[in-house]
Amino acid sequence: MAGLIQRHGSFLVHRFLTSGKKIARCRSVPFSARIHTSSQLAKLVSFNLSDIGEGIREVTVKEWYVKEGDNVEQFDNLCEVQSDKASVTITSRYEGKIVKLHKQVDQIALVGSPLLDFDVEDEDAGESSSSSSSSESDEEVLQQPVMAAAGHGGTMVALTPCGKVLATPAVRRIAMEHKVDLHKVKPTGRNGRVLKGDVLEYLNIIPEGTVKPHPTLLRGQAPVTSQVEKDKTTLETVVPLKGVAxxxxxxxxECLKIPHFAYSDEIDVSKLVSMRESLKEEALAQGVKLTFTPFFVKAASIALKQFPILNSSFDAAxxxxxxxxxxxxxxxxxTPQGLVVPNVKNVERKSILEIAVDLGALQERGLAGHLTPGDFANGTFSLSNIGMVGGTYTHPCILAPQVAIGAIGQTRRLPRIDASGNVVGAHIMTVSWSADHRVIDGVTMASFSNAWKKWLENPHLFLLAAK
Structure with a gap:
């Protein structure tokens, strides 16, 4: 046919009906006219994930309502996707058979990427491909339908060279059954095609605005922006998340899929404060800055030997x-890059001074942005010393696949009653534990906390665990 077109300098539009092999030939149209042609071979349509708003660029597929081989109609539910803000049900824009699902449950889908492929029922569906990310070639521009204004409010409809509104046989059948003039229906399909949903909106069967216009109908239109939207854009800054964030x-x-339970307590660290004060000068002479954190870490390791279940990971599968x-x-x-959680290796084999050296090295690499994947690998238990910033009690989130974490609050000088009944000043520190309630019970968590607390309230015991 291409050769015939070149010889005669005009386009002869052939329309092959899927219901038979009859060929309808329309009048010749000058070469300069922009017309629509359809191909019976181009029946595979990719259904892409459209922009669902709120700055969301990726979602997780939570559930499929269809499978390969299913036949669906417009507005049938296809799947449910989950973003960090909400769940959204995706409905079908086409009628046809599901050929391929591009994403499995719990896989990430990016906006603009294919979700599934359709084998559409209509002979003209090849041109209705949902992919709009690539620009049209000059050949595609020549294949655009002629746009004409109907007398019903100046609505733009697409006309084929034969003067018909661009629509599929299924849509024409619905229009004929309801005695609807397709020239009066506002099209929303690609390049002005009238869709089934457009007819249903015209008949008030579905709410107006249910079907969104195809991007090809919006080309060349100046965006309408209200003064409120203009003011909003000047007050908001969009920063895409990357790196650590x-x-x-x-x-x-992932962490919030774990059923957390919390346990909190307070510790009198008055003796630990005195011990650290007497040791920090000697540690500094050896080139080590001695903080309270190495004591917390070592005490946790000692308590983990008594309660090894807290040093485990849960394999849910x-x-x-x-x-x-x-x-x-x-x-x-x-760190300047955000919150990071590296780990000190083999604490059970190290002294408090060695732990302090490792902590200092991790902190230096973190501030310089030089932490490596090995610094984060194989962590077994977590501590967060939030008290360095402030606060008392909190509810920390477990770092999966670990089963427990502790958050240490600020140490404050508070009045307490001693063994003789006198009111004395004491250094009181708080701790908040979170544990995976699938494998850790309250008694175990409380017992571990008491063991950890005993070493911090009686720091001379560290002499028994010098290594």
């Missing part, structure tokens, strides 16, 4: 616990 979104999403003989204790650190 983006990783944190995913890790916290196999419903089993994996006990770790090594104590790689993760420490939450604030």
């Amino acid at each position: 983006k990783i944190m979104v995913k890790s916290m999403t 196999n419903e089993s616990l994996i006990y770790k003989s090594y104590h790689n204790i993760s420490i939450a650190m604030q």
Whole structure:
């Protein structure tokens, strides 16, 4: 046919009906006219994930309502997707058969990427491809339908060279059954095609505005922006998440799938304050800055030996616990890149001074942005010393696949009653534990906390665990 077109300098439009092999030939149209042609072969349509607003660029597929081989109609539910803000049900824009699902449940789908492929029922569906990310070629521009204004409010409709409104046989059948003039229906399909939903809106069967216009209808139109929207854009700044912040979104999403329970207590660290004060000058002489955190870490390791279940990880798929003989204790650190949680390796084999050296090295690499994947690998238990910033009690989130975490609050000088009944000043520190309630019960968590607390309230006991 291409050769015939070139010889005669005009387009002969052939329309092949899917219901038979009859060929309808329309009048010749000058070469300069923009017309629509359709191909019976181009029946595979990719249905892309459209922009669902709120700055969301990726979602997780939570449930499919269809499977490959199913036949669907317009507005049938296809799947449910979950963003960090809400769940959204995706409905079909086409009628046809599901050929391929591009994403499985719990996989990430990006805006603009294909969700599934349709084998559409209509002979003209090839031109209705939902992919709008690539620009049209000059050949595609020549294939655009002629746009003409109907007398019903100046609505733009697409006309084929034969003068008909651009619509599929299924849509024409609905229009004929309801005695609807398609020239009066506002089109929303690609390049002005009248869709089934357009007819249903015209008949008030579905609410007006249910069907969104295809991007090809919006080309060349100046966006209408209200003064409120203009003011809003000047007051808001969009910053895409990346690096540590983006990783944190995913890790916290996973963490909140864990059923947390909390346990809190307070510790009198007056003796620990005195011990640290007497040791910090000697530690500094050895080139080590001695803070309270190494004591917290070492006490946790000692208590973990008594309660090894808190040093395990939960394998949900196999419903089993994996006990770790090594104590790689993760420490939450604030860095210029964001909150990171590297770990001190093999704490069970190290002295308090060695732990302090490792903590200092992690902090230096964190501030310089030089932490490596090895610094984060194989953590078994977590501590967060939020008291360095402020606050007392909190509810920390477990770092999966670990099963417990402790958040240490601020140490304050408070009045307490001593053994003789006298009111004395004491250094009181708070701690908040969170545990995975699938595998840790309240008694175990409280017992571990008491063991940890005993070493901090009686720091001379560290002499018995000098290594």
